[in-house]
Amino acid sequence: MKLAGRVVVITGSGGGLGEACARRFTAEGAKVVVTDVDPAGVERVSSAIGGVGLAADITVEDNVRAVADLARRAYGEIDVWFSNAGVAGPRQPGDVQANPLWDSSWQLHVMSHVYAVREVLPAMLERGDGYLLQTASVVALSTQAEKAAYSVTKHAALALSEWLAAAYRPRGIKVSCFCPGAMLTPMLLANGLPADHPVLRSAPTPDAQADRLVRAIDEERFLIVDSEQGPDAMLAKLTDYDRWIDGIAPPFG
Template sequence: MKLRDKVVVITGSGGGIGAACARRFADEGAKVVVTDVDSDGVTRVASELATVGLAVDITEEGSVHAVAELARRTYGQIDIWFSNAGYAGPPRAGDLSDDQLWQLNWQLHVMSHVYAAREVLPAMLDRGDGYLLQTASVVALALHPDKPAYSVTKHAALSFSEWLAATYRRRGIKVSCFCPGPMLTPMLMADGVPPDHPIVKTAATPEQVADRLVDAIDVERFLILDSPLGQDCLTAKATDYEQWVQDMAQQTTA
């Protein structure tokens, strides 16, 4: 799908990858609607792009509806909904006890995607055209040993994308799941990764990621990877699942 003249909603676009994609998509001629829980970020990015934005919490279904209504009132029917917002949280080795953290991860990484699909799919199906793009993580193909809630919900996000693609592709709906590796964003720094760590040296910038996403959307690729890490994880699981689990066990600090 070409981005020119398409109406695109990007969640989590007040900073990081979302903001970089908002700028890059706008450069391609898309009509971008900015939304994020960070009101200052929404104001800044929307002003820069001369577009509209709304600061909301998309873990609430009413907020997703409000963003969609803003997009439709301003530009018309939504062509692409990019569910990009996410939260990693600090490493908490083996922590299964924090119900609030589990609920936040579930609402943000799974239910916000469900709410978006409920909101925009009916009109897309009527037109026989539309695009649902979701950000999961390379963790969805592997795991994060110190973040069980993050790992489990990112797997669920990928599974939901798979279900959407299998269910609606024949009816004209394009679906992509973006599973990025480490990126130079505040989320990575919040993990306490030192600036001289090898991960930082090889991590992509948000701008590089945005370029890759434009290319992937153009060819309507389902699984979007930005490094060999994701493919390596898939290959390792398919080749020797037991060994993959053993390798993951060696990395945990629990």
């Protein structure tokens, strides 16, 4: 799909990858609606792109509806819903983590996309056109030993995208899942890594990732990755699951 002229909602676009995509997609000619739980980020990014925005916690279904309503009032039917907001949560190696973190991770990484699909899919199906895009993580293809709730709910996010693609691609809906490795966004920078950690030198910038997403959306590929790390993990599981588990080096994501 070419983004020019398309109405695009990007969640978590008050900073990080979402902000870079809001700017880049606007440069492609898209009409971008900015939404984030951080009101200052929404204000900053929507002013910068000359667009509209709404500060909202998208784990609440009514808030997702309000964002969709704003998009439709401002620009018309929604062509692309990009479920990108995510929270990495604390690093707790070997800890199965507490219930509130599981609940909030499930709500944000899975249910917020379910709410968006409920809201935008009927009109997309009527037109036989539309794009559901989600950011999961490379940990959805692998795992991350120090973040149980994040790893498992990102797997679920990928599983939801797979299901959406299987169910709706035959009816004209495009579905993609972005499974990036570490990116130089506030999420990674707040991860408490030492300043000389190699990942801080090798991780791509959000702008580079936004370029990648424009190309991938154009190609309408289901799985979008930024390295062979995830596909290699999948292949390793398939080849020898036990060996893969024994060799896990916790990635960042």
